[in-house]
Amino acid sequence: MLKLANIYPSLLFIFGVSMSAFKQLVDHSKKISHFKHLSAISGWDQATVMPSGGNQARSEAMAQLSVHIHSLQTAPELGELFDKAEQQPLDSEQQATLREMKREWQQATVLPESLVQAKSLAGFKCEHAWRTQRKDNDWQGFEKNWAEVVALSQQEAQIRAEATGLSAYDAMLELYEAGTSSASLDTLFSNVKSWLPELIDQVIEKQSHESVIAPSGHFARETQKQLGLDVMKLLQFDFDHGRLDESVHPFCGGVPSDVRITTRYDESEFVQSLMGIVHETGHARYEQGLPKALAGTPAGEPRSMGIHESQSLFFEMQVARSGAFIDHLAALAQQHFASHDAKLMSKANLQKLYTRVKKDFIRVDADELTYPAHVILRYEIEKELINGNIKHTDVPELWDTKMQAYLGLSTKDNYRNGCMQDIHWTDGAFGYFPSYTLGAMYAAQFMNAMKQSVNVDSAIQSGDLSPIFTWLGDNIWSKGSLLTTDELVKQATGETLNAEHFKQHLMTRYL
Amino acid sequence: MLKLANIYPSLLFIFGVSMSAFKQLVDHSKKISHFKHLSAISGWDQATVMPSGGNQARSEAMAQLSVHIHSLQTAPELGELFDKAEQQPLDSEQQATLREMKREWQQATVLPESLVQAKSLAGFKCEHAWRTQRKDNDWQGFEKNWAEVVALSQQEAQIRAEATGLSAYDAMLELYEAGTSSASLDTLFSNVKSWLPELIDQVIEKQSHESVIAPSGHFARETQKQLGLDVMKLLQFDFDHGRLDESVHPFCGGVPSDVRITTRYDESEFVQSLMGIVHETGHARYEQGLPKALAGTPAGEPRSMGIHESQSLFFEMQVARSGAFIDHLAALAQQHFASHDAKLMSKANLQKLYTRVKKDFIRVDADELTYPAHVILRYEIEKELINGNIKHTDVPELWDTKMQAYLGLSTKDNYRNGCMQDIHWTDGAFGYFPSYTLGAMYAAQFMNAMKQSVNVDSAIQSGDLSPIFTWLGDNIWSKGSLLTTDELVKQATGETLNAEHFKQHLMTRYL
Structure with missing residues (x-):
């Protein structure tokens, strides 16, 4: 055995003293990004391939790395460098x-160090217990831990607000969606609320007369992976700069030069995992398309969580x-699952499966049409909570x-499928939820704009989707964070975010 | 997508001022080990699953990590803490x-920072060019880069000697084999040289009358992996704390709680990869058996490269x-490769395949008997080189x-299969080679001692090898680096290293 360490020489970097303040800040930023790179890869490893017994040492190593990254981000000399x-x-x-x-x-x-630490610990404790409490529908147990997470998040919001x-909530929103208030x-979501509940009812009524073939039989994991x-090839994922793997919770991780997406396979059906892969491929191509010249600086990073989504x-x-x-999809599925019922994999049936609307409790399982209702509900509650208007x-x-009002469902005493269903609040990530529906709205607006110059349907039909990716690359991916979100959207589509495109998209698809 | 970073709270550690100097050193050591953990996992990733396009950013991130680890290892406050x-x-x-x-x-x-840096860069440059130069048998090209690696290694040795x-060479040896001079x-290897060349000739003559069936046909990679x-299960590898993967150069990496071994599969035969897996499993079980209470401190690490080997x-x-x-092995191979020639996988034939002796050029492909000749040759040359007695x-x-003397082969003008074959010297890892043969000698001595109290053959026959692993765990693995190498070997076997056991082992097996 030759020790691996010997293979990687320690190339030492020299920090020039005569370097301009801007250049020093850029170099410092790149240094931080190197450590974030290691964090991303170790996190991917932990979620995908790490054996269970490795968890404690890994968590400790990653916590140590977080502390180091935080100390670099808050290095005392930075204030003066920014001034210069x-x-x-x-x-x-x-x-x-x-x-x-x-x-x-x-x-x-x-934030004061002590608050960062207290919130981390409270979130860690709350999340750890939540994994059991959620299964047990144990609101009383959860509420005790969560009280501290909420209190510390309110403190955090207050400090960020000052x-x-x-406002307190807007200061939290700024962490995920810079520039969004x-x-x-309120304006965007009021618009959506004015037509969404009725649209959902109409669509459900319409679909109740349709028949759909649900998947049945065995869909082998390896075959699903090949499909x-x-x-991913059709979507031009760059396999020289990325991978597909499996994890319990699908995600897109890694770094722009090496993007790791994951999925999970359910062998009783293939439609969910397949669309999950498409979703993560969208995240991945954004990362792969970020401006390489700006790699390692925040300007080279994705614009916001909403734009990512x-x-x-x-x-x-x-x-x-x-x-x-x-x-x-129908052709590929029929090819990979040749021994299964071809009618299940007909275009017409897949289309029905992929546009089925149902009022249900769980956000992550929700369809395109009911999803915004889940998000708006959370947004309205977390805003009041963080602003201190409710307990x-x-x-x-x-x-x-709100569930009754938007989706006609009661969650009384059903905490597990109500406010205890998500990890976000458990961890104190208040301000994150709106990104999901902002993403859906931006996407509809981008498509509308793209269609002014690109024949999207014929590109998809031809199997060469390059014109679509060229438009996204030129207008979104290559911009990194050089523009503000409003500038980015306006340059790409001629206007800032307009919920009308989302409405039109849903009407056209579902009615 | 929920950003992975949110899932890992940054648990901040507080460094107490009233803590004893010893405790502070231990904590500092654990901090370093956390970063080494990340280096080991990123290195494993780079060698096994990373897509090619990820290499540059990864190498930069790992170089940055090396610099950080080095700065922790040389933190100015440590001198005073050691004194206290x-x-x-x-x-x-x-x-x-x-x-x-x-x-x-x-x-x-x-070492002065400037020398560490210069040697890293020279080694990196030399190794990079060597990958092509070796194929081209380009000694003239290699020699130019290597001159600097050798000169800087001589400087390093001189400083370590002072x-x-x-002596200069012994100071380098100390890096891999603390306490070995x-x-x-010279004494051990003189002993080996006094009987090895003749033994090799005798064995080759004896084997020339035997017939062996060489593997033929196709041995699918996935089947080889299952085998x-x-x-590995038979060898009680702990799969809760480790994995088996593939890489171009097999290695044992990771950390004790998560040991990653690799192999490479050649689908035209299975015997090499299989024995490679056994070899790396030996490294892995040592790591998995290290004392958990001392994890993260040097006392909890493997004793030396020779003991590892x-x-x-x-x-x-x-x-x-x-x-x-x-x-x-025969039974398992016949089971996994049921459609192949059973005679190939008979016990008698596998035994012949696994004990075949041949004088050849390449160390890494050498059999058990000729291997020490390759090592002794390198030892004798590098010792003179580092001590400045030759250019x-x-x-x-x-x-x-020396090749002619020990193995009857000429490497004149054949640099590729001569002194340019290994990565060690290219990188400046002088002092490493003896570990391989020390390892073989220690192994023979351990077996001899084990047999005083353990019925090794019957344990192996029964398929439950626990008594063997208990002995190794008690006598070697659980000791970490608590004892010096001499103490470890003496406590385990009743005497310090004695080449006689190795000789007896080879005589018994090959004559």
């Missing part, structure tokens, strides 16, 4: 880079659920009321 | 821990090439002379 860099003559790309570096730095430094001049979300890989949903909802693409113990009742 | 800790009352385990921490610290700090009071190696996994060779040479174990340009001729 702001005096330098910079071109527009450098200005954007500086803006994003400063935003990240401010977000990392504004630093930014925003609750005022704009998934074929679909817009890419996965563009792939999943705009492209893959179109008739032209389902033609490909955490008010949440179950509020949840029940 | 040496005044503390410590029990024997703590004393050993302190001794090993100090040894690692001294080895890391003794710090330790050892070239004087003792390998079965053999003794465990892989114990598994490969002492256990797996025994008749009783080959019985198992690097003298090496090819010296290699040819």
Whole structure:
């Protein structure tokens, strides 16, 4: 055995003293990104291939790495470097880079160390217990731990609010969707609420007269994987810079030069895993298409969680659920599962399976049409909670009321399938939920704009989807975080976010 | 997509000021081990599953990590902490821990930063070019880069010699085999040289009258893997704390709680990969058996490269090439490759395949009997080179002379299969080679001692090898680096290293 360590020489980097402040900040940013790279790969490993007995040592190593990354992000010399860099003559790309570096730095430094630590521990404790409590529908047990997570998140929001001049909730939103306010979300979501519940009812009524063949039989995992890989090829996933693997909770991880997507296979059907792969491929192609020249700086990173989700949903909802693409899916599925019932895998049946609407409890299992209702409900509750207008113990009742109003379902005493179903609040990630529906809206708007210059249907029909990816690459991926979200969307589509495109998309597809 | 980073809270560790110096050193050691953990996993990933396009960013991230680890290892406050800790009352385990921490610290700090950097870069450059130059038999090209690697290694050895009071070469040896001197190696290897060449000739003559069936046909990779996994189970590899994967160069990596071994499969035969898996399983079980209470400190690490190799060779040479174990291999191979020629997989034929002796050029392909000749040749040359008694340009001729003397083969003008065949010298890892043959010798001595109290053959025959692993666990694995190598070997076998056991083992097996 030759020790692996010998194979990797330690190339030492020298930190020049005469370097400009801006250049020093960029180098520091790249240094942080190297450690984030290691965190991403170790996290991927933990979720996909790590044997169970490795968990404790891995968690400790990753916690140590988090501490190190945090210490780099809050290094005391950065304040002075930002002051100096702001005096330098910079071109527009450098200005954007500086803006994003400063935003990240401010977000990392504004909280006292003790609060960061307390919130981490409270979230860790709450999440750990939640994994059992959720199964047991144990609201009383959960509520005790969650009280602290909420209190610490409120403190965090308050401090961020004072630093930014925003409201408490808006300051949290800023972590995931820079530049998006609750005022704009209120407008967008009010619009959606004005037509969505009725549309859902109409569609369910319409679909009740249709017959659908549900998958039955055995769909071998390895065959599903091969089918998934074929679909990823159709979507031009770059396998020199990424992989497909399995994990309990599907995700897109890794780094832009090596994007790791995962899925899980249920051998009693193949449709869910297949669309899951399409979704993660959308995330992955955004990462793979980020500007390489800006790699390692915040300006080279994805714009926001909502824009990230817009890419996965563009792939999943705009492209893959179109008739032209389902033609490909049907052909590939019939080829891989040749011994199964071909009618199940007919275009018409797959299309029905992939557009089936049902009012149900669980967000992650929700269809395209009911999904926004789940998100709006969470948004409305978490906004009031973080702004201190309601108590955490008010949440179950509020949840029940809103579920009844939006989806006609009661969650009374059903915490497991109500407010205890998601990991986000458990961990204190308040402000994250709106990104999902913002993503769906951006995706619809991008498709509408794309169709002005690209013959999308014929590109999909031809099997060469390059014109679609060229448009996304030019307008979204290659921009990284150089533009603000509003600028990005306006440059790509001629207007800022407009919920009308989402409405039109849903009407056209479902009515 | 929920960002993975949110799932891992940053558990912050507080560094107490009133903590004893010894405790602070232990905590610092554990901190370093967390980063080494990440390095091991990222290195495994790079060698096994990383897509090619991910290489540059990964190499940069790992280089940054190396720099960080080095800066932790050489932190300025450590000198004072060691001084203070040496005044503390410590029990024997703590004393050993302190001794090993100090040894690692001294080895890391003794070299000036500039030399570490220059040697890394020279090694990196030389190795990179060597990958092509070796194929092209380009000694002239190689020699130019190698001159610098040798010169810098000589400088390194000189500085380490002054710090330790050892000779230059012995100071390098100390990096891999603490406590082993070239004087003792001269004695051991002279002994081996006095009987090995004649023994090789005798065995080759004897084997020339035997007939062996060479593998033919197709041995599917997946079937080989299943066979390998079965053999790992027989060897009680702990799959809750480890994995088997594939890589171009087989290795044992990861961390004790998660040991990653690799192999490569050649579908035209299965015997090599199978024995490769046995070898790496030996390394792995040593790692898995290290003392958990000392995890993260040098006292909890493997004793030396030679002792590490003794465990892989114990598994490969002492256990797996025994008749009783080959019985198992034959049965398993016949079961997995049921459609192949059973005679090929008969016990008698496998035994012949696994003990075939041939004089040949390449160390890594060498059999048990000729292997020591390859190592002794390298030892004799590198010792003179590092001690400054010969020039690097003298090496090819010296290699040819010694190859002729020990194995009757000429490497004149055949650099590719001569002194350019290994990565060790290319990278400047002088002092490493003796570990391989020390390992073989220790393994033979351990087996001899084990047989005083354990009925090894009957344990193997029964298929429950626990008594063997209990002995190794008690005498070797659980000791970590608490004892010096001499103490470890003496406590386990009643004497320090004695080449006679190795000779007896070879005589018994091959004559």
